Amino acid sequence: MNEKKVFVIGFPKTGTTSLQSALTTLGYKVKGEFGMKDPNISRKVYEMAFRFVEQYDAFEDNPWCVIFKELDKKYPGSKFILTLRPTEPWIKSQVDHFGTTTLPIREWIYGVGYPKGNEDIYKARYERHNKEVLEYFKDRPDDLLVLRLTEGDGWEKLCQFLHKDVPNSDFPQENKAADRKRKRKIKILRRVIKRSFIVLAVLLLLGIVLYWMRFSL
16 A cells, blocks of 8 residues: 555545546555445534544545544545635536536535525535635645646646656546536437337237237237
8 A cells, every 4th residue: 555645635526536546557456435325424424534544555435535634643644635726617517517417515514405506505515615625735735736627637647746747548538528418319329229129029029929919819
């Protein structure tokens, strides 16, 4: 395992999935989200998080991002990465991806479980989080890296921060909106094809029955 823990503390939809792939490429064992559907996550989060930290090298997504102060105190010397993107594209991505689907963890973090119709609440929480992180680490430049992946940041900044060699590959670009739309279209197409086969099978069976009845009378 890597000596220093790495905590990605940017909110979801800021490139955290791409960064997870990048950290995996660099040899980190990465733990993503946990406790998303747990109604008691606010009470259990630290116990669960500290248990996972013993098993993994790097961490991203909810609820890691909102407990960064406690993680810093519990694991001094760790590295923290704040992924950022402009607020408006961020909230659009939130709404497009989560819509009105509610989850207990988002209720805990934002005060309301889904972004659609609650955009102002989500944007305020997002911006407050980013300001809190920057203020908390303002005198510790060696402990916090700010990455703007949507603006071109990638291997060079990340590897310099983590003291790793730059891989001979493009920086990952995971979970993009275009990719999600393509996957949804493929899923819909598969569903249509499946239903079409069922209809054809029924029609074929009906044809066989009618053919048999015609010559048996």
